[in-house]
Amino acid sequence: MNDRQALISLNLISxxxxxxxxxLLESFRTPGEIFQAKRxxxxxxxxxxxxxxxxxxxxxxxxxxxxxxxxFGAKVITIADPEYPQNLLQIPGAPLVLYCWGEFCxxxxxxxxIVGSRQASFYGLSSTEKFAVELVQKNLTIVSGLARGIxxxxxxxxxxxxxxxxxxxxxxxxxxxxxxxxNLAKAIAESGAxxxxxxxxxxxxxxxxxxxxxxxSGLSLGVLVTxxxxxSGALITADFALExxxxxxxxxxxxxxxxxxxxxxLIKQGAKLVTCVEDILEELNFSASFAxxxxxxxxxxxxxxxxxxxxxFDYIQKEAISFDDLMQKTTWGAGKISQSILKxxxxxxxxxxxxxxxxxx
Numbered sequence: 001m002n003d004r005q006a007l008i009s010l011n012l013i014s015x016x017x018x019x020x021x022x023x024l025l026e027s028f029r030t031p032g033e034i035f036q037a038k039r040x041x042x043x044x045x046x047x048x049x050x051x052x053x054x055x056x057x058x059x060x061x062x063x064x065x066x067x068x069x070x071x072f073g074a075k076v077i078t079i080a081d082p083e084y085p086q087n088l089l090q091i092p093g094a095p096l097v098l099y100c101w102g103e104f105c106x107x108x109x110x111x112x113x114i115v116g117s118r119q120a121s122f123y124g125l126s127s128t129e130k131f132a133v134e135l136v137q138k139n140l141t142i143v144s145g146l147a148r149g150i151x152x153x154x155x156x157x158x159x160x161x162x163x164x165x166x167x168x169x170x171x172x173x174x175x176x177x178x179x180x181x182x183n184l185a186k187a188i189a190e191s192g193a194x195x196x197x198x199x200x201x202x203x204x205x206x207x208x209x210x211x212x213x214x215x216x217s218g219l220s221l222g223v224l225v226t227x228x229x230x231x232s233g234a235l236i237t238a239d240f241a242l243e244x245x246x247x248x249x250x251x252x253x254x255x256x257x258x259x260x261x262x263x264x265x266l267i268k269q270g271a272k273l274v275t276c277v278e279d280i281l282e283e284l285n286f287s288a289s290f291a292x293x294x295x296x297x298x299x300x301x302x303x304x305x306x307x308x309x310x311x312x313f314d315y316i317q318k319e320a321i322s323f324d325d326l327m328q329k330t331t332w333g334a335g336k337i338s339q340s341i342l343k344x345x346x347x348x349x350x351x352x353x354x355x356x357x358x359x360x361x
Contacts, residue, residue: 114223
């Protein structure tokens with residue numbers, strides 16, 4: 001089993017993500033070697049439950065998942081691949097694998113999440129579409145969760161304006177949810193991407209959706225909540241956004257409207273109150289001229305560039321160095337550094353310490 005197959009196989013095992021992968025890579029040089037390890041060694045490192053799952057992994061599960069992805073027309077992108085979204089590399093617990101129906105583009109690094117209630121009012125739905133249209137006109141990509149209500153309007157607004165949109169779902173791509181949005185998902189895949197971290201056959205289970213929400217915020221520079229009741233899942237997305245260092249924006253609503261309780265509460269807690277797109281662009285230090293132009297040539301990071309890996313490795317010594325210090329020394333930007341760090345980790349050359357510090361192995 002090669003490293004790519006090993007990463008996909010680990011993703012097929014519940015409860016194994018990038019954090020536990022880092023733990024395993026402290027003892028094994030490559031992801032492929034993890035599946036060659038003895039059961040007792042795996043259990044000693046990661047516990048009996050997960051250690052046994054790795055030791056007992058059936059290669060047929062991997063083959064079936066990849067075959068189904070190919071039939072569906074989906075790409076399987078691992079955390080070590082250059083196509084992996086740079087914004088996601090910066091969040092804790094980034095998924096090992098993304099199943100992508102459609103295409104990621106470099107311009108998707110300039111994305112804004114729009115989320116809200118499934119049972120939205122006319123005010124919430126119309127405001128959502130208005131913001132989505134105007135944001136894509138500024139060349140931002142819209143990220144949402146394909147759910148009923150606000151999410152659906154956010155995607156439709158982006159498509160209506162001829163822009164890009166990313167839909168993150170809480171099930172496998174072969175189980176699009178909700179089913180009435182299958183045609184919308186197809187339209188999104190033609191001018192953006194439908195994304196899942198779950199294996200192809202995964203069902204839309206309730207506990208999948210909080211995990212889905214962290215990817216909506218993780219893919220975005222900020223999250224706009226246009227309408228949310230007291231217990232709305234959109235508030236979970238806002239919490240993830242704050243944990244990930246993303247901006248949170250909220251649209252004010254009527255004080256006597258149940259659907260506006262969540263957004264008004266976010267504003268009281270410090271979220272940026274917005275009444276127009278310019279409020280968002282100003283907070284993100286954007287301007288129309290700063291946004292990526294549609295015809296701009298694509299720029300991708302080449303993970304095989306040994307000069308970049310060597311340069312970063314030279315800065316990481318036996319004394320721990322922080323991510324922020326690496327940004328200052330290299331002036332590369334967070335996304336490029338994150339990908340280079342990951343490559344060095346997969347080569348077992350460095351390891352991560354608490355507080356996003358790094359040392360040589």
